Amino acid sequence: MTDELDRLAKALKAEKPANNPDRKAEILAMAQKSFNSAQEAAQPARPTHKSAQNVSGIWTGVKEMFRSINLRPALYATSALCVAGLAIIVIQPLRDSPLIPIGDTENYAEVRLEKLDGSKVKEEQLVVLDQILPGAEPATAPPPVTKPSTLKLRKMANERDSISSIGAGSVSGYLGNGIVADALAPVILSESNETFSNDTPNPLKIVTKDPVSTFSIDVDTASYSYVRSSIESGYLPPVESVRIEEMINYFPYDYTAPDISKAPFSTEVSVFQTPWNSDTKLLHIGIQGAKPAIENRPPLNLVFLIDTSGSMQDADKLPLLKQSFRLLLNTLRPTDKIAIVTYAGSAGTVLEPTAASEKSKILNSLERLEAGGSTAGQAGLRQAYALAETMQSDNSIGRVMLATDGDFNVGISDPEELKSFVEEKRDTGVYLSVFGFGNGNYRDDMMQTLTQNGNGVAAYIDTLSEAQKVMVDQVSGALFPIANDVKIQVEFNPERVAEYRLIGYETRALNREDFNNDAVDAGEIGAGHSVTAIYEITPVGSPAIKNDALRYQTEAVSNDGIDEYGFLKLRYKAPGKTKSTLITTAIPSASDQPSQEAQFAASIAGFGQLLTKSKYLNSWTWDQNIALANAGKGDDLFGYRTEAVQLMRLAQSLK
Amino acid sequence: MRMETSDEILVNRAQAGDSDAFGQLLERHYDMILRLGYRMLGSQSLAEELAQDVCCALPVKLGSFRGDAKFTTWLYRVSINAAKDRLRKQKTRNAAQQGWGDMFEMQQHDADETANDRAWLAQAMTTLPTDLREVLVLTLAEDMTQAEASAVLGVPAGTISWRVSEAKKHLRALAQAEEAYP
Numbered sequence: 001m002t003d004e005l006d007r008l009a010k011a012l013k014a015e016k017p018a019n020n021p022d023r024k025a026e027i028l029a030m031a032q033k034s035f036n037s038a039q040e041a042a043q044p045a046r047p048t049h050k051s052a053q054n055v056s057g058i059w060t061g062v063k064e065m066f067r068s069i070n071l072r073p074a075l076y077a078t079s080a081l082c083v084a085g086l087a088i089i090v091i092q093p094l095r096d097s098p099l100i101p102i103g104d105t106e107n108y109a110e111v112r113l114e115k116l117d118g119s120k121v122k123e124e125q126l127v128v129l130d131q132i133l134p135g136a137e138p139a140t141a142p143p144p145v146t147k148p149s150t151l152k153l154r155k156m157a158n159e160r161d162s163i164s165s166i167g168a169g170s171v172s173g174y175l176g177n178g179i180v181a182d183a184l185a186p187v188i189l190s191e192s193n194e195t196f197s198n199d200t201p202n203p204l205k206i207v208t209k210d211p212v213s214t215f216s217i218d219v220d221t222a223s224y225s226y227v228r229s230s231i232e233s234g235y236l237p238p239v240e241s242v243r244i245e246e247m248i249n250y251f252p253y254d255y256t257a258p259d260i261s262k263a264p265f266s267t268e269v270s271v272f273q274t275p276w277n278s279d280t281k282l283l284h285i286g287i288q289g290a291k292p293a294i295e296n297r298p299p300l301n302l303v304f305l306i307d308t309s310g311s312m313q314d315a316d317k318l319p320l321l322k323q324s325f326r327l328l329l330n331t332l333r334p335t336d337k338i339a340i341v342t343y344a345g346s347a348g349t350v351l352e353p354t355a356a357s358e359k360s361k362i363l364n365s366l367e368r369l370e371a372g373g374s375t376a377g378q379a380g381l382r383q384a385y386a387l388a389e390t391m392q393s394d395n396s397i398g399r400v401m402l403a404t405d406g407d408f409n410v411g412i413s414d415p416e417e418l419k420s421f422v423e424e425k426r427d428t429g430v431y432l433s434v435f436g437f438g439n440g441n442y443r444d445d446m447m448q449t450l451t452q453n454g455n456g457v458a459a460y461i462d463t464l465s466e467a468q469k470v471m472v473d474q475v476s477g478a479l480f481p482i483a484n485d486v487k488i489q490v491e492f493n494p495e496r497v498a499e500y501r502l503i504g505y506e507t508r509a510l511n512r513e514d515f516n517n518d519a520v521d522a523g524e525i526g527a528g529h530s531v532t533a534i535y536e537i538t539p540v541g542s543p544a545i546k547n548d549a550l551r552y553q554t555e556a557v558s559n560d561g562i563d564e565y566g567f568l569k570l571r572y573k574a575p576g577k578t579k580s581t582l583i584t585t586a587i588p589s590a591s592d593q594p595s596q597e598a599q600f601a602a603s604i605a606g607f608g609q610l611l612t613k614s615k616y617l618n619s620w621t622w623d624q625n626i627a628l629a630n631a632g633k634g635d636d637l638f639g640y641r642t643e644a645v646q647l648m649r650l651a652q653s654l655k
Numbered sequence: 656m657r658m659e660t661s662d663e664i665l666v667n668r669a670q671a672g673d674s675d676a677f678g679q680l681l682e683r684h685y686d687m688i689l690r691l692g693y694r695m696l697g698s699q700s701l702a703e704e705l706a707q708d709v710c711c712a713l714p715v716k717l718g719s720f721r722g723d724a725k726f727t728t729w730l731y732r733v734s735i736n737a738a739k740d741r742l743r744k745q746k747t748r749n750a751a752q753q754g755w756g757d758m759f760e761m762q763q764h765d766a767d768e769t770a771n772d773r774a775w776l777a778q779a780m781t782t783l784p785t786d787l788r789e790v791l792v793l794t795l796a797e798d799m800t801q802a803e804a805s806a807v808l809g810v811p812a813g814t815i816s817w818r819v820s821e822a823k824k825h826l827r828a829l830a831q832a833e834e835a836y837p
Contacts, residue, residue: 004826
């Protein structure tokens with residue numbers, strides 16, 4: 001009985017549209033018109049006429065390459081061009097084929113560089129291709145640009161429209177406000193490469209001169225993401241992109257939970273021997289924000305219902321959605337379960353209920369989602385609910401998380417109907433969150449209905465920080481920062497500590513007097529966030545002291561022998577308050593074995609300093625650092641730390 | 656002899672603003688778009704409307720073509736999606752009787768065998784759910800392999816073969832109904 005298909009094939013093939021040349025000409029003319037107006041609307045940054053004929057697609061790829069990697073290696077290779085300001089590299093093929101592997105040097109005679117304003121660089125600045133392509137070893141250039149494979153170029157070109165070219169898995173640890181632009185800044189083509197905000201590493205301070213160190217906490221994590229994507233793409237990140245505190249704070253640490261009746265966060269201080277210097281010590285400060293109610297929250301069963309219709313392919317839609325869900329995924333627990341249903345005409349269940357700990361499996365299926373197809377109708381929402389219901393267990397919370405760019409065109413197009421559907425479904429214990437993406441046909445009425453109805457939560461997501469706010473925090477229960485303007489001040493005891501330096505936090509330094517000034521802004525701690533700061537301190541009498549005592553000014557130091565390395569002061573404002581509260585902790589001058597958490601934090605500090613080639617590391621090697629990280633890995637339920645170790649290995653090989 | 660310029664080169668040129676290249680691309684693929692539309696929607700005028708939609712949207716859409724698939728694969732996808740959008744709109748307008756539906760109505764009253772076949776086809780196409788319909792159009796009428804269809808539709812090959820078997824079931828049920836009520 002295969003006849004039906006044969007019969008259908010035959011009948012279907014017999015059906016052909018009539019040839020209608022006039023209509024065709026008309027349509028093609030309209031399309032041409034549309035093409036021309038699209039061109040007019042396009043940005044002026046197009047290749048010159050000549051190159052438009054020959055170069056075509058590759059410049060996009062090259063541009064992308066420079067967009068997603070940093071420009072420095074290229075600038076090394078072509079130092080003459082530093083002055084000219086490298087903006088676009090146009091590769092002119094001799095043959096008429098832009099898709100020839102770029103490594104195939106025979107096909108490319110020269111690389112012509114143009115400034116953004118379109119003016120040509122001078123003849124003598126023309127670079128022979130060999131200089132940036134395989135074949136010649138450039139004198140100082142690090143590997144990246146010397147070995148661009150077509151594959152990579154094309155891949156980057158492919159990712160052009162998704163923020164994830166840089167962010168693929170990379171902005172995932174993002175935890176703060178307004179740092180996305182920061183993270184992405186380095187990928188923006190510009191004449192200047194100075195897009196990283198980072199100061200020179202904190203210098204060694206002499207306690208008798210500068211006994212007080214003041215800084216604002218920083219829960220940003222963008223730098224780690226950037227470093228990761230850079231290393232994963234095969235080159236070491238530029239030194240100025242490495243902000244060590246952001247790397248350290250990328251990781252969740254298992255610090256003691258605070259006693260909420262006293263303060264919204266706990267402070268943990270420990271001192272242990274510096275891994276890379278046996279004559280100094282690390283002062284490790286761990287701050288753990290309270291996790292209101294989520295500590296014992298029931299497991300979540302989340303069904304992502306994702307609109308993958310054709311219109312979702314814009315960068316601020318599906319790609320942003322993927323990143324947002326990735327963020328969310330990072331905050332979930334191993335006991336949580338995820339399923340993904342798409343409702344483009346085609347798919348259905350993309351991911352069967354999967355434990356949140358199987359991160360790569362979830363990420364893979366998320367990554368595979370592609371916009372294309374139109375809305376399937378009712379099926380999507382019903383299927384999502386059905387799936388959520390099967391995932392229910394006694395003490396879990398089910399939630400369907402619908403993400404769409406438009407009219408929630410899921411079969412129920414009438415707000416009233418949607419409302420009653422959701423209401424009815426709530427009785428089954430499944431909640432609904434609706435996330436709108438992109439703009440255009442965004443339906444506020446539908447959102448309102450859901451919100452006012454109270455059964456569902458609706459939010460509009462236009463940026464990753466918004467995604468963080470509404471998706472992650474909402475789900476994890478952290479709806480608001482638990483402490484604002486958190487500042488840390490450490491006063492060192494000159495009787496015990498000769499020198500100190502704060503590792504990282506260069507961009508967060510505050511003046512000593514700012515600490516007590518409530519008008520000075522500082523970082524926030526959200527529910528459940530942890531913040532880590534590490535000082536390397538040189539005890540009095542240590543052979544590691546770098547600064548000799550002065551001949552003419554001898555500070556008489558006397559603290560009546562108080563046995564403390566220093567005194568930690570912490571100021572914060574409760575949300576909505578304008579006056580700050582002070583917490584103080586003495587730092588006893590005892591040295592312990594580091595906790596696993598502190599050990600891992602130290603290894604990330606080491607990682608960052610290896611990347612920045614810090615002079616304080618002495619002869620510390622990658623291998624030693626990797627061993628340290630492995631020792632501090634702990635349970636690593638989500639695999640972040642394992643990933644970090646892999647990155648270190650990779651970085652070691654790139655060195 | 657000069658070989659014909661590949662689609663990919665034309666696409667790249669078009670993306671760089673070359674309107675001739677864009678024209679060549681359309682000229683080359685217009686018939687496919689029209690044909691696909693015709694078989695998805697079941698009427699000449701609907702297919703032409705669809706071709707117009709697709710062709711006019713292409714200059715902008717082309718910006719998002721990233722070369723990770725063959726251009727034709729991508730174009731098939733764009734066209735299928737446009738067709739499905741139309742089908743969906745038809746549905747919401749309660750106008751399911753357009754296209755294949757119309758043809759079904761018309762052919763029913765004719766007696767000869769071709770008409771019979773066409774009526775059957777129209778009925779089958781009208782009643783097939785869109786996701787099955789598109790798979791059949793691609794695999795049966797456009798002679799795509801399941802792998803190719805899976806690339807166009809962006810679903811796993813397994814889903815394609817599953818849908819084909821679903822479609823078979825559907826057709827069989829249709830045949831049985833026909834026998835029961837001739």
